[in-house]
Amino acid sequence: xxxxxxxxxxxxxxxxxxxxxxxxxxxxxxxxxxxxxxxxxxxxxxxxxxxxxxxxxxxxxxxxxxxxxxxxxxxxxxxxxxxxxxxxxxxxxxxxxxxxxxxxxxxxxxxxxxxxxxxxxxxxxxxxxxxxxxxxxxxxxxxxxxxxxxxxxxxxxxxxxxxxxxxxxxxxxxxxxxxxxxxxxxxxxxxxxxxxxxxxxxx
Amino acid sequence: xxxxxxxxxxxxxxxxxxxxxxxxxxxxxxxxxxxxxxxxxxxxxxxxxxxxxxxxxxxxxxxxxxxxxxxxxxxxxxxxxxxxxxxxxxxxxxxxxxxxxxxxxxxxxxxxxxxxxxxxxxxxxxxxxxxxxxxxxxxxxxxxxxxxxxxxxxxxxxxxxxxxxxxxxxxxxxxxxxxxxxxxxxxxxxxxxxxxxxxxxxxxxxxxxxxxxxxxxxxxxxxxxxxxxxxxxxxxxxxxxxxxxxxxxxxxxxxxxxxxxxxxxxxxxxxxxxxxxxxxxxxxxx
Numbered sequence: 001x002x003x004x005x006x007x008x009x010x011x012x013x014x015x016x017x018x019x020x021x022x023x024x025x026x027x028x029x030x031x032x033x034x035x036x037x038x039x040x041x042x043x044x045x046x047x048x049x050x051x052x053x054x055x056x057x058x059x060x061x062x063x064x065x066x067x068x069x070x071x072x073x074x075x076x077x078x079x080x081x082x083x084x085x086x087x088x089x090x091x092x093x094x095x096x097x098x099x100x101x102x103x104x105x106x107x108x109x110x111x112x113x114x115x116x117x118x119x120x121x122x123x124x125x126x127x128x129x130x131x132x133x134x135x136x137x138x139x140x141x142x143x144x145x146x147x148x149x150x151x152x153x154x155x156x157x158x159x160x161x162x163x164x165x166x167x168x169x170x171x172x173x174x175x176x177x178x179x180x181x182x183x184x185x186x187x188x189x190x191x192x193x194x195x196x197x198x199x200x201x202x203x
Numbered sequence: 204x205x206x207x208x209x210x211x212x213x214x215x216x217x218x219x220x221x222x223x224x225x226x227x228x229x230x231x232x233x234x235x236x237x238x239x240x241x242x243x244x245x246x247x248x249x250x251x252x253x254x255x256x257x258x259x260x261x262x263x264x265x266x267x268x269x270x271x272x273x274x275x276x277x278x279x280x281x282x283x284x285x286x287x288x289x290x291x292x293x294x295x296x297x298x299x300x301x302x303x304x305x306x307x308x309x310x311x312x313x314x315x316x317x318x319x320x321x322x323x324x325x326x327x328x329x330x331x332x333x334x335x336x337x338x339x340x341x342x343x344x345x346x347x348x349x350x351x352x353x354x355x356x357x358x359x360x361x362x363x364x365x366x367x368x369x370x371x372x373x374x375x376x377x378x379x380x381x382x383x384x385x386x387x388x389x390x391x392x393x394x395x396x397x398x399x400x401x402x403x404x405x406x407x408x409x410x411x412x413x414x415x416x417x418x419x420x421x422x423x424x425x426x427x428x429x430x431x432x433x434x435x436x437x438x439x440x441x442x443x444x445x446x447x448x449x450x451x452x453x454x455x456x457x458x459x460x461x462x463x464x465x466x467x468x469x470x471x472x473x474x475x476x477x478x479x480x481x482x483x484x485x486x487x488x489x
Contacts, residue, residue: 012256026446
């Protein structure tokens with residue numbers, strides 16, 4: 001990629017790079033679909049959990065699905081108005097999802113008791129460690145860290161979704177607690193691996 | 204040299220039409236529709252990309268685009284919720300496409316014709332309209348009507364040919380091209396194996412190929428650096444659409460991809476593209 005690429009919707013070269021990044025994201029989402037399905041099919045027995053064993057399930061299905069979709073649309077809107085973050089966001093999010101695809105198939109945790117898994121293109125219930133609902137908003141917070149309002153918004157979203165998935169018994173506690181640490185590691189790796197795209201944010 | 208160029212151009216025209224016809228003949232109905240939809244979306248994305256690259260995506264263009272988009276998609280949503288009108292929706296789109304296809308062919312073949320352009324296209328439109336109508340609405344094929352429309356379309360082509368100011372030998376390629384279409388429609392109307400999806404796949408896929416070949420020709424003659432970039436753009440956008448389509452097949456009823464690939468919405472995108480790509484100079488009467 002041209003390291004001096006101007007991040008502007010008026011620049012056709014930038015649009016071309018965005019399409020490239022979206023294509024990669026599309027491929028990663030297809031890999032995620034199969035990884036999630038495999039993890040769900042191979043899910044074993046539930047395990048005990050400090051919070052899940054002591055808190056009754058709360059129906060958070062609306063927030064889990066619709067809330068996540070709303071957050072997704074907000075992210076898209078932000079990307080449209082602040083394009084210089086877009087390429088790095090797409091590439092690092094793709095890397096995060098791919099990392100998660102590997103993690104969910106390393107150990108086949110059983111679906112938590114009383115859980116009613118959200119069934120969608122992105123998740124089928126058996127994809128547990130680590131929580132994508134917690135990881136992706138936290139990644140957004142890291143990327144938009146310089147913009148304080150967005151930083152706090154996404155940190156709040158991270159906490160909200162983290163609490164929601166535990167209350168709804170969609171995830172074990174460790175899935176949520178580990179997510180920010182893994183996400184931070186992926187973020188740091190992405191700043192090196194996608195240096196050109198990261199440099200666009202710094203300009 | 205000009206005659207040689209015209210001869211080569213004519214060969215490419217007939218060869219691409221022939222290759223497309225052979226390819227389509229091996230496709231099932233669903234495969235034909237899928238090919239049209241998938242390659243069609245790539246075609247639309249590429250056309251908008253080059254419109255943007257050419258600096259033509261002005262506020263005026265965007266205003267026109269979004270107005271058209273909302274009007275057409277309002278109709279599409281109505282058809283989506285009232286499936287009994289789906290065949291009519293296909294019919295309207297394909298009639299608009301037939302006009303678009305042949306007027307674009309005039310440009311691609313660098314044919315000068317003015318008023319009589321409409322005569323030839325009208326003749327072909329009448330025949331296409333009848334054959335599509337029979338296939339889409341399961342109407343009874345009437346041989347007298349078919350022969351009448353066949354005669355009208357052949358007569359229209361002859362009238363168009365006789366009215367040309369350009370040396371007529373250069374127009375033979377276009378005449379033969381029209382006659383190939385008329386012959387195909389005759390066969391298609393009689394054959395029960397060829398349905399409306401095959402007919403639309405032939406002209407739609409041929410249309411895409413012609414445009415890609417046209418710009419490949421321009422770039423290869425004048426801009427080799429641009430040619431490499433052009434090929435990259437074609438490949439990337441097709442890959443992008445294939446990936447999105449694969450996602451659609453995994454979950455057809457959810458997500459925004461259904462607004463790209465569900466046939467009802469695809470035909471809406473087609474109508475928007477046809478309207479947005481109209482070149483007023485190609486349609487002038489004088």
